[in-house]
Amino acid sequence: MAALGWLTPRRRSATARSVLAGEAAAEAARKTSQQLEQEREAAAAAERPGPAEPDFPVVGDVHAAAFFDLDNTVMQGAAIFHFGRGLYKRKFFQRRELARFAWQQAWFRLAGVEDPEHMQDARESALSIVKGHRVSELMSIGEEIYDEYMADRIWPGTRALAQAHLDAGQKVWLVTAAPVETATIIARRLGLTGALGTVAESVDGVYTGKLVGEPLHGPAKAEAVRALAAAEGLDLNRCAAYSDSHNDIPMLSLVGHPYAINPDAKLRKHARAREWRLRDYRTGRKAAKVGIPAAAGVGALAGGTAAAVALHRRRR
Numbered sequence: 001m002a003a004l005g006w007l008t009p010r011r012r013s014a015t016a017r018s019v020l021a022g023e024a025a026a027e028a029a030r031k032t033s034q035q036l037e038q039e040r041e042a043a044a045a046a047e048r049p050g051p052a053e054p055d056f057p058v059v060g061d062v063h064a065a066a067f068f069d070l071d072n073t074v075m076q077g078a079a080i081f082h083f084g085r086g087l088y089k090r091k092f093f094q095r096r097e098l099a100r101f102a103w104q105q106a107w108f109r110l111a112g113v114e115d116p117e118h119m120q121d122a123r124e125s126a127l128s129i130v131k132g133h134r135v136s137e138l139m140s141i142g143e144e145i146y147d148e149y150m151a152d153r154i155w156p157g158t159r160a161l162a163q164a165h166l167d168a169g170q171k172v173w174l175v176t177a178a179p180v181e182t183a184t185i186i187a188r189r190l191g192l193t194g195a196l197g198t199v200a201e202s203v204d205g206v207y208t209g210k211l212v213g214e215p216l217h218g219p220a221k222a223e224a225v226r227a228l229a230a231a232e233g234l235d236l237n238r239c240a241a242y243s244d245s246h247n248d249i250p251m252l253s254l255v256g257h258p259y260a261i262n263p264d265a266k267l268r269k270h271a272r273a274r275e276w277r278l279r280d281y282r283t284g285r286k287a288a289k290v291g292i293p294a295a296a297g298v299g300a301l302a303g304g305t306a307a308a309v310a311l312h313r314r315r316r
Contacts, residue, residue, distance in 0.1 A: 008279050021213030022223025024199040026231060028180045029173065029224075033194035036184070040191055056240075056257060057168040063194075063235040066165040067251065068158065069243035070176035072182060073261045076153040079178040079186065084129075086145030092129050134176030135202050142185045150186065155161060157281035158261055159245075161242065162192060171232070175251060177217040196224040202286065222250035246270060 180197030240257035246266035
């Protein structure tokens, strides 16, 4: 991906950066999907639940696919925060950085929405942490972190929806602002086709600390889905997309079958107005009902959690 670095001068517009990020994510996803498919064929067949929707997805429709947001749609919390906790455990950074990760995760879980400022701060922290490390090293560590922090946070209901598409013979992709390497690990563990994620620049297999384009967030996700659909010969009107966040309305609006999963207030309102299907797998109306993250041992988290609750109440 280093060869694309010259395409990203600061003068490019936000739209141009979104297109570049989307195309880079699609390119990376296609390279990994073949390997994931080979690994699945070699693995023992697992028991699969029946389709969640009797009439949809349509069995045998090879021109349809499903696109799933990751954070709070497929998994409780944000993947990048769990990844940060795993890196801290392996002494990639100091305690104060972990406190910031814990505060951001607490906000995400309590408020139930993606805060752009917190997400941007997390991505910048992650980039600075991995700079100079080999991609292969982070992939290996990511496998361990998935088992430690992510495997038990997969929403069974969303997992069943994804499996229904797989059982119908359709491809299923994760679409997330998380690093494409992390997203690919999660996709492989769940038996999905592959992942579209934020592409970090690397030279000779070593991270430079820069992104290709911009984080795969909001409009960039829609551009990634559009690029991948064109490359795969998909009919977007026959495809499905699933997300919890109003930030993903551009992606949801691309497909003929949009679903709001564990939706935030803005997405719930938007989905009801357009008669989109809704699913809520949380124990209560708010993501806060799920509980606070396991990183509560960090001293700064208690104060951060209280501040998050207070701010959320004021905004309501």
